[in-house]
Amino acid sequence: MTSNATSSGKTVASAVRDVFERIYGDPLKQLESLITATGLPVYKDPKTGALLWVDVRELRLRFTLSVNKLEKFIEGLRGGKLMYTQCRRCGAKYFPPQVDCPRCKASDVEWREVSxxxxxxxxxxxxxxxxxxxxxxxxxxxxxxxxxxxxxxxxxxxxxxxxxxxxxxxxxxxxxxxxxxxxxxxxxxx
Amino acid sequence: MTRKVAVVGVGVSKFGNRTDVSLPELAWEAVKEAFDDARLGPEDVQGFVVGNMGGWSSEALPAVVVGEYCGLVPKSGIRVEAACATGSAAVRTAYHMIASGEADIVMAIGVEKMNESPTPTVVEFIGRAGNYFWEFENFGLTFPGYYALYATAYMQRYGATEEDLCKVAVKNHYYGSLNPKAQFQRAITVEECLNSRYIAWPLKLYDSSPITDGAAAVILASEEAARKITDTPVWIKAIGYANGTANLSKRPDFVGLEAAQVAAKMAYKKAGIDPENPVKHFDVAEVHDCFTIAEIMAYEDLGFAKRGEGYKLIREGQTYIGGVIPVNLDGGLKAKGHPIGATGVSMVAELTKQLRQQAERGRQATIKNGMALAHNVGGTGHYAFVTILGLSP
Missing domain, CATH: 2.40.50 (OB fold (Dihydrolipoamide Acetyltransferase, E2P))
Structure with a gap:
């Protein structure tokens, strides 16, 4: 394993996009032809014969997660290290790392490298x-x-x-x- | 001072791939049956609680959509969520509305339409039922995967086999075959189960509950109201509830669910059940068999078997009718189906029918003690509810 991107140059972003294209691409083409041919996004379920309306408003979800308080964890990854937190007041250890200690209600942690x-x-x-x-x-x-x-x-x-x-x-x-x-x-x- | 609460009406829709109905139409099937069962109508309830997990279905506000369709507006309605224990959370909320004296008659409705999304989307959503970043984003755990982590640890420690797990599936399919509302109505053999493909080793397809559409409804009433409505009230004796950590990595062990153990202890104490020998109190139980390993752990978490000996109960057939404690006589999540938000409500509906001796031929437990238990787990022990029902208040 090298520390560069993979041999194909592909990252997770395009790998996932390609999978979605494969899974959802054909149904989308079928929906196009259905609307063109019949004027409605409606078909009969081949298994049950039930009438189904295909949602024409696609919803895409890609969340952005805040890792702002986990900056030391992110820096650690860049440097090839995995970091956890330890509460400076009560000594509680946290992995996944967290910066607030519910045990003693302090928010003063030390970042340490995992064994x-x-x-x-x-x-x-x-x-x-x-x-x-x-x-x-x-x-x-x-x-x-x-x-x-x-x-x-x-x-x-x-x-x-x-x-x-x-x-x-x-x-x-x-x-x-x-x-x-x-x-x-x-x-x-x- | 809390008031006694009884179940006075129950309804369950047909479970399965229900592409023939919309979400509120599906809810209505159960709501209508519950109203007919109690000889009540929408005008008689003061509030309703809708259990729905959603995400995979189109309605963002399921409680108001169901409320409008079922004629419940302007009665107070809310939606609750506790993952796969959402239905029990709905029952618990309705129970407290009555126990507190706020309302006299409340309906708990569980409804789920998982087939509004393609299977990969559903797999994606349930895989996120833990801690998103630390379990899913980077490691792609799936729902069967979470339980498989428990199955591996359990089997390695106690010597249970894949065949033992399959025996749970065989039992639940057998009883499902006798339940006209079950998704799967075909008995299976141990061999069929053992030959099914792995979905999250060591769990196979036949170890798993299916993707299901379904609804269930129960009408709860105060003692005074219940006595007027029915001659056969079924009392909610106790509800125990607890949670587990989001990250499985923070659990003390992987051979049982701490949340279920805590919930059982709480419910047993409240209902006066001997925690050393609870089976002597119950005629029948519904346990959360989203995967076969989950039913085996439930036997132990509930004290039906000693730690590490749950698999022997199924090996010996002790959870069939005639055994020490019949479990999942409606087919369980495994064969009846697991419409996430409806499951907990359907467990209470099923046990009410069992205690009233109204279950179909071949799957009616013998009612001697007049008490029954429902164990409903959300996520992988993230939520747990243990509800105890009885014929006497």
Missing amino acids: TEGELVTWTVINVKPASFSHQGDYVVGIVKMPDGFNITAWIDADPKTLKPGMKMRLVVDRRPGEGYITYWFKPAF
């Missing part, structure tokens, strides 16, 4: 994928217990048949192949 190794707690293989992940092959998602005192959910880069509870896992922070953006995952630590 590089942990132990696998549980895992699954995502065989049926959401549309926005279907440019990927089946992927393994696991939960890894870190010596820092919290668990981390992330992909596991391994053959799932070789996985066992308690297995040592090594943390990786890098650009994800096929998506080109920096994230974190685990691989077996040997």
Whole structure:
């Protein structure tokens, strides 16, 4: 794996767009011809015979999430590090990192680097994928217990048949192949 | 001082792929049945609560659309959400409106039209039922995926097998085949289940509840109103409720749902149930089997079996009629279907019918104790409701 974008030059943005084009492109063409031919966006459900009106007002959702207070986490990713927070007043540790401590109501945290190794707690293989992940092959998602005192959910880069509870896992922070953006995952630590 | 609350009318629509009706038309099927059951009309209720998750369906304000269509305006109506436990949240809200003395008769309506969106969109939406950024955006977890994390941990620790999980599906399909309102009306075999494809290893297609359209409605009334309406009120003895962390990574373990354990404890205490041996109090239970592993964990979270021994209950057939506690005699989420917002309401409707001994032939529990339990989980243990119903107040 290199720290540049992927070999094809494609990032997650265009990979997802291509999948959506494949899934929703044909129905859109059918809707066009339906309106042209019949004057209405209405057809009969071939399975049930029920009359269906196809929504002509498409709704697109792409959220923008504030990571403003997680700037240190974002900087950490850029530098190949995964960061968590620890409350300076009561010592509570947070991953996912958060800047407010509900335990003591303080908002004074120290940013620290997560340890590089942990132990696998549980895992699954995502065989049926959401549309926005279907440019990927089946992927393994696991939960890894870190010596820092919290668990981390992330992909596991391994053959799932070789996985066992308690297995040592090594943390990786890098650009994800096929998506080109920096994230974190685990691989077996040997 | 809270007032006693009874279920006085119930209705459930046919569950399935209901492309033949709109969202309010679907709600009306259940609402009409509930009104007829109680011999009441829209003019008799003082408020209504609509359980609907939405996102995949076109209506942004389902409560007002349903309220208008069902003739409930200008009665006070709201929409509530608690993921897959949305229906129980609607029942709980209606219950408190009456228990507090604010209203005498309130309707809880659960309705969901998941088939208004194509399947990939629905998969996308339910996959976001956790913590969006830390679980979905970067790691693409799906709803079966979340439960699969529990299934892996449970099976590894206690030695349950994929075959044990399939036995839950076989039972629930069997009872679904006897329920004319169930989405799946065909019994299946363990082999068929074992041969179905993986959707989130170790969970397979036949371990999973389907995408469903459906509605359910229950009419709740104060003791005074209930006595006037019906000779067979079914009392809400207790509702326990709790939540779990959004991020699964923050859970203490992956072999049971803490929220369900807390909710059960709360409900048992309120209803005077022995938490060491709850099954002796109940004739029948509805548990949240969105995936087969969820039903097995529910046995343990509810105290029907010891921790790590839930799979033995299904292995021994103890959750069929005639066993220690019959579970999901309407087919459960697995075979009856799981229209998210309607599920919790339909559990209360089903148990009311069971306690009144009005279930179809072959799926009626023997009613001796006159008590029943509904366990409804939202998300992956993000919300949990345990509702206890009884024939005596």
